[in-house]
Amino acid sequence: xxxxxxxxxxxxxxxxxxxxxxxxxxxxxxxxxxxxxxxxxxxxxxxxxxxxxxxxxxxxxxxxxxxxxxxxxxxxxxxxxxxxxxxxxxxxxxxxxxxxxxxxxxxxxxxxxxxxxxxxxxxxxxxxxxxxxxxxxxxxxxxxxxxxxxxxxxxxxxxxxxxxxxxxxxxxxxxxxxxxxxxxxxxxxxxxxxxxxxxxxxxxxxxxxxxxxxxxxxxxxxxxxxxxxxxxxxxxxxxxxxxxxxxxxxxxxxxxxxxxxxxxxxxxxxxxxxxxxxxxxxxxxxxxxxxxx
Amino acid sequence: xxxxxxxxxxxxxxxxxxxxxxxxxxxxxxxxxxxxxxxxxxxxxxxxxxxxxxxxxxxxxxxxxxxxxxxxxxxxxxxxxxxxxxxxxxxxxxxxxxxxxxxxxxxxxxxxxxxxxxxxxxxxxxxxxxxxxxxxxxxxxxxxxxxxxxxxxxxxxxxxxxxxxxxxxxxxxxxxxxxxxxxxxxxxxxxxxxxxxxxxxxxxxxxxxxxxxxxxxxxxxxxxxxxxxxxxxxxxxxxxxxxxx
Amino acid sequence: xxxxxxxxxxxxxxxxxxxxxxxxxxxxxxxxxxxxxxxxxxxxxxxxxxxxxxxxxxxxxxxxxxxxxxxxxxxxxxxxxxxxxxxxxxxxxxxxxxxxxxxxxxxxxxxxxxxxxxxxxxxxxxxxxxxxxxxxxxxxxxxxxxxxxxxxxxxxxxxxxxxxxxxxxxxxxxxxxxxxxxxxxxxxxxxxxxxxxxxxxxxxxxxxxxxxxxxxxxxxxxxxxxxxxxxxxxxxxxxxxxxxxxxxxxxxxxxxxxxxxxxxxxxxxxxxxxxxxxxxxxxxxxxxxxxxxxxxxxxxxxxxxxxxxxxxxxxxxxxxxxxxxxxxxxxxxxxxxxx
Numbered sequence: 001x002x003x004x005x006x007x008x009x010x011x012x013x014x015x016x017x018x019x020x021x022x023x024x025x026x027x028x029x030x031x032x033x034x035x036x037x038x039x040x041x042x043x044x045x046x047x048x049x050x051x052x053x054x055x056x057x058x059x060x061x062x063x064x065x066x067x068x069x070x071x072x073x074x075x076x077x078x079x080x081x082x083x084x085x086x087x088x089x090x091x092x093x094x095x096x097x098x099x100x101x102x103x104x105x106x107x108x109x110x111x112x113x114x115x116x117x118x119x120x121x122x123x124x125x126x127x128x129x130x131x132x133x134x135x136x137x138x139x140x141x142x143x144x145x146x147x148x149x150x151x152x153x154x155x156x157x158x159x160x161x162x163x164x165x166x167x168x169x170x171x172x173x174x175x176x177x178x179x180x181x182x183x184x185x186x187x188x189x190x191x192x193x194x195x196x197x198x199x200x201x202x203x204x205x206x207x208x209x210x211x212x213x214x215x216x217x218x219x220x221x222x223x224x225x226x227x228x229x230x231x232x233x234x235x236x237x238x239x240x241x242x243x244x245x246x247x248x249x250x251x252x253x254x255x256x257x258x259x260x261x262x263x264x265x266x267x268x269x270x271x272x273x274x275x276x277x278x279x280x281x282x283x284x285x286x287x288x289x290x291x292x293x
Numbered sequence: 294x295x296x297x298x299x300x301x302x303x304x305x306x307x308x309x310x311x312x313x314x315x316x317x318x319x320x321x322x323x324x325x326x327x328x329x330x331x332x333x334x335x336x337x338x339x340x341x342x343x344x345x346x347x348x349x350x351x352x353x354x355x356x357x358x359x360x361x362x363x364x365x366x367x368x369x370x371x372x373x374x375x376x377x378x379x380x381x382x383x384x385x386x387x388x389x390x391x392x393x394x395x396x397x398x399x400x401x402x403x404x405x406x407x408x409x410x411x412x413x414x415x416x417x418x419x420x421x422x423x424x425x426x427x428x429x430x431x432x433x434x435x436x437x438x439x440x441x442x443x444x445x446x447x448x449x450x451x452x453x454x455x456x457x458x459x460x461x462x463x464x465x466x467x468x469x470x471x472x473x474x475x476x477x478x479x480x481x482x483x484x485x486x487x488x489x490x491x492x493x494x495x496x497x498x499x500x501x502x503x504x505x506x507x508x509x510x511x512x513x514x515x516x517x518x519x520x521x522x523x524x525x526x527x528x529x530x531x532x533x534x535x536x537x538x
Numbered sequence: 539x540x541x542x543x544x545x546x547x548x549x550x551x552x553x554x555x556x557x558x559x560x561x562x563x564x565x566x567x568x569x570x571x572x573x574x575x576x577x578x579x580x581x582x583x584x585x586x587x588x589x590x591x592x593x594x595x596x597x598x599x600x601x602x603x604x605x606x607x608x609x610x611x612x613x614x615x616x617x618x619x620x621x622x623x624x625x626x627x628x629x630x631x632x633x634x635x636x637x638x639x640x641x642x643x644x645x646x647x648x649x650x651x652x653x654x655x656x657x658x659x660x661x662x663x664x665x666x667x668x669x670x671x672x673x674x675x676x677x678x679x680x681x682x683x684x685x686x687x688x689x690x691x692x693x694x695x696x697x698x699x700x701x702x703x704x705x706x707x708x709x710x711x712x713x714x715x716x717x718x719x720x721x722x723x724x725x726x727x728x729x730x731x732x733x734x735x736x737x738x739x740x741x742x743x744x745x746x747x748x749x750x751x752x753x754x755x756x757x758x759x760x761x762x763x764x765x766x767x768x769x770x771x772x773x774x775x776x777x778x779x780x781x782x783x784x785x786x787x788x789x790x791x792x793x794x795x796x797x798x799x800x801x802x803x804x805x806x807x808x809x810x811x812x813x814x815x816x817x818x819x820x821x822x823x824x825x826x827x828x829x830x831x832x833x834x835x836x837x838x839x840x841x842x843x844x845x846x847x848x849x850x851x852x853x854x855x856x857x858x859x860x861x862x863x864x865x866x867x868x869x870x871x872x873x874x875x876x877x
Contacts, residue, residue, distance in 0.1 A: 109843030270675040367757040381748035
């Protein structure tokens with residue numbers, strides 16, 4: 001094993017990790033506060049990727065307009081999330097988990113087919129922003145500037161949301177809601193609005209992540225189902241509902257996967273699921289979470 | 294019959310139950326009273342195995358049951374009812390009681406018999422004795438609140454306990470229902486030779502049936518003794534009159 | 539709340555509708571299809587039959603015990619792979635491979651379930667999902683044994699020559715014979731699950747579903763019961779998986795992929811989790827609709843998703859729950875007219 005190989009795996013692991021962190025952070029927020037495990041989060045991410053492709057194609061068929069597209073994806077998916085929460089999901093709060101799980105799964109089915117209907121089944125690709133083309137020569141390998149950008153943006157968003165959650169009064173209310181929904185209602189906070197806001201924010205993160213991944217992987221049907229299980233693993237490892245836990249969960253996942261391929265090429269896939277199971281068995285609340293009650 | 298020695302439980306630094314001891318003789322009816330937050334429910338949960346005490350022992354009829362899981366303690370002869378009604382809401386009233394009988398008589402591991410007719414007579418007799426025979430086939434969750442409380446007692450009795458712990462058996466009941474429930478409890482305790490330990494906020498009830506009263510205050514046992522003695526205890530009066538006057 | 543007027547002694551010990559031997563009746567109703575059914579209808583009903591067993595096995599957890607397993611497909615998959623590998627790779631006969639599939643799945647359920655029952659609610663669901671994905675990853679990557687992403691193709695039909703000795707069967711095609719074989723095995727399996735559901739053990743499971751805390755305080759070791767039913771349900775899922783692998787003449791990693799867990803859940807809730815036969819009705823509706831709709835459009839998942847939404851918001855009791863509600867309303871109206 002050479003230094004350059006290790007560096008290459010490290011960079012690819014970090015990129016995967018930060019992507020997953022972007023995606024999983026929204027999933028974790030919604031679970032931590034609303035206690036809803038959202039299977040459709042991966043679908044939101046996929047829709048974000050398609051919107052990015054669409055906007056880029058409309059504005060600049062030859063490339064460019066990437067940043068506008070990314071923003072449009074985030075906003076578009078946020079609106080979608082808001083509509084879903086207001087019209088449907090809110091009626092299922094307080095119901096059995098089974099109904100919530102199946103509801104979000106129904107969204108997976110519907111959004112997956114809707115995307116197929118609109119955008120077909122071909123692989124679509126989006127050119128990254130020209131500013132970030134090229135790469136950095138580092139430790140005998142090349143780290144594309146775009147990947148470097150992702151590696152930086154991931155933690156930046158983490159710190160942003162983390163601060164928002166710990167400092168703002170809305171954030172404090174949300175954390176209180178995670179422990180006791182009724183208590184929050186008694187405090188007089190508008191829980192319904194808070195939840196909608198939460199779901200919209202989470203959808204925004206998913207849409208943004210979907211847009212940001214388009215320069216690296218092509219947009220295809222099925223990317224929703226593939227990513228959601230990975231995001232589940234990340235939030236479980238870090239601790240369902242724990243924001244920083246999700247960050248470290250993503251790091252562990254990304255690095256286990258990229259280095260696992262070096263050591264046991266056949267079983268790297270196996271190892272991440274095994275990791276998830278072990279965490280659930282030993283510390284169901286995650287490596288970085290705290291047990292509730 | 295039931296020997297509680299030096300129970301103590303803290304939650305994140307807060308001492309909920311602080312070194313409480315209590316001895317209960319067979320067939321005695323004992324009440325645990327105290328203002329809200331005195332630690333009554335925690336005290337009960339420590340005895341029945343829902344919580345594990347930090348220190349102290351619970352001895353049931355010579356068996357040390359400290360820290361055993363609830364199902365083991367139940368099988369050793371302790372029954373309980375809960376402050377919030379705790380029945381099987383989607384089963385019928387009869388099935389609720391029958392489930393208790395099946396579990397108690399060790400038939401739960403029977404995969405092959407038909408359960409519907411099993412111990413039906415016993416279940417109906419039990420319902421008769423708690424006054425629910427007329428609603429045997431009603432889905433338990435649809436019963437009126439008072440009846441659900443009675444049913445909970447029925448479920449507890451199905452395991453044929455020698456000691457019965459009742460957490461606020463008349464909470465939320467009307468005066469009439471309270472009176473009925475208390476008479477029922479007294480009669481059943483008499484018939485079955487039960488030892489009763491209960492918490493109660495209604496002092497009229499407490500002084501009517503308890504033979505011994507223990508007063509909890511801020512996790513500690515403030516006083517213990519026959520009703521007449523507790524009634525005149527100055528400390529108890531201070532705590533209670535301060536609360537309720 | 540209405541008080542029943544009848545004296546409790548006048549009630550029959552077991553209501554009439556529960557004394558009907560439904561499994562036998564349905565078996566007798568479906569068996570003639572082997573002779574009179576078209577190739578297509580036999581194909582369809584075979585699939586429904588096998589899926590019905592899978593869904594009913596899941597409902598032992600979901601509807602009877604209140605355990606939301608999002609990884610039931612793992613045991614279906616283990617059964618399919620064990621049976622497929624034994625029959626294809628090792629040439630073992632069906633008579634051995636089939637029970638081995640059930641035992642293998644039950645064993646997997648015992649190992650995984652041991653950990654799962656320590657958790658509750660969403661954590662239970664997540665751990666079952668994690669374990670099923672572990673099985674999937676193994677099936678997907680362990681080329682030497684499972685054939686990797688190619689799976690195991692050409693799983694042979696069981697030897698059904700012996701059926702010639704049964705009068706009337708000698709003229710039947712292999713597909714029709716397999717249909718009869720599958721129908722018989724599934725009927726027996728469902729009858730056994732029915733017995734378990736009605737047994738005292740089954741009553742304890744419903745008690746746990748209704749109220750875990752109270753169940754512990756009638757003296758039940760709740761986790762032990764949950765583990766027991768997890769193993770039983772896993773075993774029967776394994777049997778259905780074994781039949782499915784033979785039915786589709788191959789075993790593929792997709793059989794263990796998590797969306798299939800969701801699919802079988804949808805079957806259960808579509809038919810009605812609160813009814814023993816609910817999941818079977820769900821399997822019937824789902825498989826049949828799937829066949830019909832895919833004739834017209836490739837957007838079956840969209841239809842399924844929409845159907846699921848309607849179910850969750852308008853008909854949470856499923857098809858049978860809706861029918862029971864309708865029956866109740868009708869009877870009350872009739873009763874009022876009589877009075």
